[in-house]
Amino acid sequence: MNSPQLQRGVFLALLAAVTAAFLWVLMPFFGAVLWGVALAILFTPLYKWLLKKMRGKPNAAALSTLAICLFIVILPLAMVGVSLVQEIALVTQNIRSGQINFAAYFQQILDASPQWLLNLVERFNLGDMAAWQARVSAIAGQASQIIASQALTIGQNTFDFVVSFFVMLYLLYFLVRDGATLSKTMRDAVPLAKPHTHYLLNKFTTVIRATVKGNVAVAIAQGTIGGLAFWFLGVQGALLWAVLMAFLSLLPAVGAALIWGPVAIYFLATGHFWQGGVLIFVGVFVIGLVDNILRPVLVGKDTQMPDYIVLMSTIGGMAIFGINGFVIGPVIAALFMAAWSLFADSGHVGNGHEAAESAEGAGDKKKG
16 A cells, blocks of 8 residues: 555655645736746846856845846836826827827828729728728727726736736846756756756747847837837827837737838828828838847847747737737747657657757757
8 A cells, every 4th residue: 555656656646736736826926927037037147247246246246136137127117107107198088088089080091092992992892981980989989998997907906016026026136146056956856857958948048038138129129119200200199109019019020010000001091191101111111120130130049940930929928828928938839849859859769868968969059
């Protein structure tokens, strides 16, 4: 009854149960833990450099790293967030007062449209123009209500956000300071061949660093360029549209165009040809080039994944996990490809050390 196999089975069941329970306890702080880990991976090279400069004082180096992270990442985001809330309130008020009237904008496009286009719309039974205008008015009204409700929700969730924020900072400090020790403990604890574990953990950290660094850089660049273009052309709520473009730019290839494209069409349809031309030029040749050049360099090159895998994993991750999915999706895809590569190289059996060493060597050559 007390055989070693039974004891091992009971122990493994207990291990699985307490692990699942621990993850369940951490679920309310899932976002805080994820971003704490991501920022720790991103700022670990800075911590190591500061540790050398401070002659091996880990606490001082970790606190300095945390302060730099606050100064260059978190505080700017907080300032943009405060300005965004004010911009949302102003845009919502303008929509309700009629100063921003999407139905009127749509009517201007209809008035400027050629008759052959209106006939084509009717021929394909896309509905009469009056019905379309009514739909646009209804959508605009619903959008204003959604924006107002989301702003209210943000205010109600301020306490949860503050708690999660300080949990993230607290966790970030210890992950930066003790990250090397924790990584070694994980490598020793995972029941895999040590080269396999080392290769997979390296892939995990590389993909997180490349995804956060690359996607955030692309989002900031596209949002800033688009927002400045909107401000220069006199579009109301330029900051709001800039943040939306930055958020949508997390979707490779098509993101920011969902914002600047309809605005450019409106400019052209209402006779503002130079504004429409400028916006199309900026959107295609500036924002588009940022996406097509900067993203593959910062994301695809380091992750060593094809662009279509990055695209599908990013969209799928965001569909499942929300904003956190733009990190989780590519990480899952990279680990999937790495695990199957190890399995294929091992001859489907147990040559784990040789397979991991060969895969790791190939990765080092590609980096070199």
